[in-house]
Amino acid sequence: MSGSGVGPVEPEGDTHVRDTDPAPDARHVFLPRWSPRRRRTVAGAFLAAAVLAGGTSLYLTRPRPEPPPDPPFPSQVTAFTYLDMQVRGSQGTARTFEFTIQTFMESGPPVTVLRISQPYAGLTLTTAPTIPFGVKSGSPRKITVTAEVTECGKVPRNAGLPFLDVTLRNTHAKEVHSFILGARYAQDLSRALQVACSNEFR
Template sequence: MNAIGPVEPGEGTRDQPLHTEATGGSAARPLVLFYRAHRRAAHGALAAALLLAAGGYLYASRPPAVHPVRAELPFPAQTVDVSYLGEAAVPPGARPHSFAFEVLLGVESGPAVTVTRVTQPYDGLSVASTPPPPFRTTPGAARKVVVTMHVTECGKVPKDAGLPFLDVTLRNARAIQVQSFILGPRYARDLSHALQVACSNDFA
């Protein structure tokens, strides 16, 4: 008798689970290892980036290096001396209520020094010098400088200058400094007299 029924699989052809190991066995290990390797590489790259950023910050915030040659040079104020010589003739073309003094500026040693500015502490006086700044003096040499003062407002200058000084801005290969030079009692006396003459009506 012929009969048609469900087809039975032949020997050795029954359905088998398709490599159940693929979901949890040895076939999954390459994927896990691949993932772990990439994760380690990402962590390593992040750590390297953080180290580079920290190194860049430390490099940018480091203190400036001192040039060894400049560090051995003296500061300009250590090598310059200014002394008072006395009253001087007022340069031609000076304004009324002006007077002048002569000082000697010497550089004892070290590199050459440039004077970039000459000022004084009183608001009612303006200052000019001959030669005009900037002027340069070499070591072992001295230069006479005529300092001309002009009274701009008598109410802002003292009747008696007790301890006047000159502020001189000095520059050499090491640094720039503002140094105050006290020129002594003779300068204080001559300055007080000049101020009284220039502002005689105000001081009377």
């Protein structure tokens, strides 16, 4: 028996359902292929960044240098020595005499001599060079001091341990220091005062 009708439509070709493409395995994902020049450029950039980061870390963690020490006090590096004395007058006709001292510095910044005085109220001093003047390390300076007796009753007949009060200044401090010039200066000063005030010392 023949008949006609529409049967089920058969798909053409393969009737098997195809599996979908599997998702790519992350382990097999490849980066874009770079040229050797580009790889060198990228590697250099990473290396430079690493060096910069390391240098910054070293800079931030480096030990801080110790601050420089303060300069010494001027009296610690300045000295005065007695050289000689000359009496101008005699028998009270002139109450002035001169003596020479020398000052020098051992080290440090320059020192300025602001004042030279002594403890006797009846004796005044002037200097050449005129105060203030500077003293540098390694360059001694001679100072001529002119002393004038203004009142014999206020100077000693025998100066046992005379000294000079010197005001000094450097970049660190300003200070007054007493310098003892030694036994020879004491003897010469006593002799000069006796000459200047011979009539009043009798």
